[in-house]
Amino acid sequence: AQKITQTQPGMFVQEKEAVTLDCTYDTSDQSYGLFWYKQPSSGEMIFLIYQGSYDEQNATEGRYSLNFQKARKSANLVISASQLGDSAMYFCAMRGENQGGKLIFGQGTELSVKP
Amino acid sequence: DAGVIQSPRHEVTEMGQEVTLRCKPISGHNSLFWYRQTMMRGLELLIYFNNNVPIDDSGMPEDRFSAKMPNASFSTLKIQPSEPRDSAVYFCASRRTVMGEKLFFGSGTQLSVL
Numbered sequence: 355a356q357k358i359t360q361t362q363p364g365m366f367v368q369e370k371e372a373v374t375l376d377c378t379y380d381t382s383d384q385s386y387g388l389f390w391y392k393q394p395s396s397g398e399m400i401f402l403i404y405q406g407s408y409d410e411q412n413a414t415e416g417r418y419s420l421n422f423q424k425a426r427k428s429a430n431l432v433i434s435a436s437q438l439g440d441s442a443m444y445f446c447a448m449r450g451e452n453q454g455g456k457l458i459f460g461q462g463t464e465l466s467v468k469p
Numbered sequence: 470d471a472g473v474i475q476s477p478r479h480e481v482t483e484m485g486q487e488v489t490l491r492c493k494p495i496s497g498h499n500s501l502f503w504y505r506q507t508m509m510r511g512l513e514l515l516i517y518f519n520n521n522v523p524i525d526d527s528g529m530p531e532d533r534f535s536a537k538m539p540n541a542s543f544s545t546l547k548i549q550p551s552e553p554r555d556s557a558v559y560f561c562a563s564r565r566t567v568m569g570e571k572l573f574f575g576s577g578t579q580l581s582v583l
Contacts, residue, residue, distance in 0.1 A: 389571060389572070391574075397558065397576070397577055397579075398574065398576055398577070399560065399562075399572075399574035401571045401572070401573070404571060445512065447572075454517075454519075454524050454525055455500055455517065455519060455524070455566055456502070456514055456517055456524075456525055457502070457514070457572055458514060459504075459511060459512040460511075461511045462511060462512075
């Protein structure tokens with residue numbers, strides 16, 4: 355069975371500072387993908403970043419980077435230079451190669467950026 | 470490019486009524502997913518389809534829920550009869566069936582069952 359765990363229900367960060375959102379996962383699949391999504395108060399789900407289990411380098415997309423530590427089964431999201439618009443719910447998700455294609459999500463972390 | 474289109478955006482109904490949620494996936498996407506989001510349970514996968522065929526419906530709460538995908542451009546999620554505990558945001562999402570391909574979400578349907 356697959357499992358995604360986000361242990362931080364809520365986080366605060368000062369504007370312009372960096373913040374790390376934690377995500378750990380459990381899977382028996384050798385090949386899998388890890389995703390992060392953002393959900394602002396408007397409700398839509400916005401894709402942020404993807405990391406494949408065999409990717410040798412950590413994924414980066416603009417101000418977002420994924421700190422992938424395979425041995426520890428963690429895939430933390432790092433947001434650099436936080437902006438007020440980063441205030442939202444953030445979800446970590448995983449898809450395993452033997453799971454028929456389904457994507458399962460963690461419980462989410464609510465990030466609040468303070469001016 | 471149009472995204473995933475869901476209708477209605479909001480639905481308010483009374484307990485016992487039938488509710489039908491609709492979804493049009495992105496053209497060319499061959500996988501479609503229905504999720505339910507609540508404060509208590511987070512984002513739950515209800516059912517997903519590959520090439521219009523239901524692959525895993527283990528997340529469907531009970532027999533009151535059913536989903537169909539009659540063709541590649543349309544899917545429905547039906548609740549009959551509806552109950553107050555079904556109140557949630559229901560998301561439809563689609564993607565191409567390629568490892569690493571991201572999931573594109575619709576705007577969701579906010580369902581309130583009174």
